[in-house]
Amino acid sequence: MNSATVRNLLVRGMLAGLAAGLLALVVAYVVGEPNVDKAISFEHAHAHEHETEAVSRSLQSTAGLATGVLVYGVAFGGIAALAFCFALGRVGRFGPRATALLLSGCALLAVYVVPFLKYPANPPSVGDPGTIGKRTALYFLMMLLSVLLAVAATLLGKRLAPSLGTWWATVVAVAAFTVVTGLAYQFLPAVNEVPKDFPATLLWRFRLSALAIQTALWAGFGLAFGELADRLLNPRRTKAASGHAVPAAH
Template sequence: MNSATVRNLLVRGMLAGLGAGLLALVVAYLLGEPYVDKAIGFEAAHSHEHEMAVVSRSLQSTAGLATGVLVYGVAFGGIAALAYCFALGRVGRFGPRATALLLSGCALLAVYVVPFLKYPANPPAVGNPDTIGRRTTLYFLMMLLSVLLAIAATLLGKRLAPRLGNWWATVAAITAFAVVIGLAFAFLPVVDEVPADFPASVLWRFRIAALAIQISLWTGFGLLFGELAERVLHPKPATVAAGTAVPAAH
């Protein structure tokens, strides 16, 4: 793949990330923000300290949310596009659209779902401020481990395919991934800092909303980028304009 094609895919990946970010923004605003407000209300009702907010809640839930989600969408879209350039043709005989969806699905699983199952997202009022550094480190460690194991499982599947066939090689690779991830779940520290009186329904629905945001982001990116990549890699032949004379064959 030449540098011009890579550059075109990178630009389109960032555009697809922006489009997917808009979709995720709608989901975040409609599903996530109501439970953030409830969690903040719980925190305010149980806190004896009342500090003046530097940024108003209305600004946080609109412009602040939009800026964060859209910048994240553009950034991850560019990174995903570069990963796509590397993966295209190396993960099987898939076309541009199918490769984009496969990459998005695997990235969703490795980058978000697996770490989420070990260290799920929490709303405000959940978590000790003194342990935020430790919790952040553990989360990113789980994410890094998940991504590296996903890459290792892909390489394992490709190596086993000539001997076992594609089906059993895939089963073996997924099994190996699941076993090692299970060991990581067992040995990494557990984080449980949910206040005893925090509403369970708010916590549950906030986490479902957080998962829905990521699913909409990665799915939207896979569909949008797949279509854009298809047009770059398999452009349609130019049609003859109506009324233009076609030279007769001799």
């Protein structure tokens, strides 16, 4: 793949990330923000002292939320596009659309779901402010381990495929990823700072909404980027599908 194609895919990845970010923003605002408001209300109801907010809640839930989600979408869209350039044709006989969806699913699993299962998302009212640095470092360490293990599992599967076949090579790679991830779960310290009187239903809904936002982001990216990449890499098929005449090859 030449540098011009990589550059074009990078731009399309960032655009797809922006579109996916807009979709995730809608989900965050409709599904996530009500749970955040309830969690903050719980915090205020149980606080002994009230501090003045440096940034108003209305600004946080609108401009702040939009900025964070859209920047996240564009950044990870660009990174995922570069990963797509490497993965296309190397992870099986998949076209651009299927490869983009497969990559998005793996990214959702490695970047979010695996770290989430060890260190699930908590509302802003949950957690000791003094341990936020430690909690953040542990979360990103789990994320880094998950991504590295996913890459290692992919390489292991490709290495075993000639001798075991695609099916059993995939089974062994997934099993290895699961076992090593389980060991990481055991050795990394646990974090449990949820107050005993915090509503369990609210905590569950908040975590489900966080998962829904990430799912919307990566599913949207996979669909949007797959379409853009397919149009770039297969222009003749795109023209044929749209009803335009395709000149015969000589």
